[in-house]
Amino acid sequence: MSQLTDYDNAPKTDHAYDGIEEFDNPLPGWWKWLFVATIFFSPFYYLYYHSGASGRSVEDTYGIALAENTRLQFAEIGDLKPTEPTLVAYMHKPNWVRVGQSVFKANCISCHGREGEGQVGPNLTDEYFKNVKSIEDIAKVVNNGAGGGAMPKWSDRLHPNEVVLVSAYVASLRGQNIESSRGPEGGKIPPWPEPIEEDEETPEE
Known part of the structure; x- marks a missing residue:
């Protein structure tokens, strides 16, 4: 009370x-x-x-931190070459596929869709390919572009390891057959090679 x-x-x-x-x-x-x-x-x-000063925004500082972290990760694997064995090996390494996925989502979704289903660019999840006959061709297209500039070259904007890892990620999308507004483009090609056995040394160069 x-x-x-x-x-x-x-x-x-x-x-x-x-x-x-x-x-x-x-x-x-x-x-x-x-x-x-x-x-x-x-x-x-x-x-x-x-104010627009370079290197001060939250986005810039995040990009700097991400680049530094990526460099630390790349120190673990050295300089990768876009060869068939390397691409096949890294498309079966989930941790590195996620790095390739982050490169893809940062640079490629405006044309190929968030999941690779295709928008302006072709669907990357089906069995049809326009400029690719072998898995190595994916990295060649990333590096040099294709379609008379419709697909820009990325060799001057991505680290060589990023090219390999994003190519491995794109290769891993094959066969998911995500529904797309774009029809099949190009032709069917042979399946990707099988990865090298665990007890064999994986070539990186």
Whole structure:
């Protein structure tokens, strides 16, 4: 009962809504001044991080961190060459396929779709290929482009290892047959070669 009396005697604001009253408990002064300080700080934050200066935006710093992490990962595998054994081997390594997938999603989805189902570019998940006769041709198309520039060359924008890993990822999409608005393009080719046995050394160059 005494607690209820204390609530009744507590200071309240001078407004009520449908009989509901509000206790007059103002925010602490330090909290208010902290809020005011963030308002004054925000223009300087905006000018530093969002003024267009290279290397300062959240996207730029993320890209720098991602590139550094990728370089550390590449130190584990050395310099890959887009040969048949290497491509076949890496398309069966889930951790590295995910790296190739991240390269694909960062650069290729506007033409080939988020899952490789095809948009402007052809469907990469069926059994039909326009510019590919062997698995090595995937890396050649990535490096040099195709279709008179419809598929741009990426050799000057991607690390050679990224070319190999994204090519391995694209090769891994074959046979998923994701529904697409684009019909079959090109012709059928032989299946990809089988990976080398585990006890044999996987060539990387």
